[in-house]
Amino acid sequence: MVNIENMDASLGGIILQSPVAIFTCLFRPFIWESRKLIILFNSLEATLLFICTLIILFKTRFFGFFRYVFNNEYVLFCFIVSMLFGLVIGLTTFNFGSMARYKIILLPFYYFMLVYVYTMQLNRNKTLMEEKSGTVNP
16 A cells, blocks of 8 residues: 555655555455455455456557557546546555445446457457458458
């Protein structure tokens, strides 16, 4: 979580803490941080989300992910909403139970973005394989 004692409340301080805050909101609690059963379920969900995100980033070769995001206005909206909500939630919430409830708002947007990018990558790979084998349908 973001260390509140060392955080600068200026715009520069928020920008510097934003990657940690977004990561904290989306992918924490980790499995080893769970002390209660409900937090264990939250940590399993966050771990699955982290693994899915990494798989999609690797399949799209990182920059391809952003190409898909910035080429569709709906996916760009989902990206912006999920990152802004993740930033606000990560900077202001220090309790995993509260964070799990607050991030319910951003999860549909984030899931839609991941599914869209994954689907577009699958379609692109399918098209490339058809072109390579010469079986392109008109």
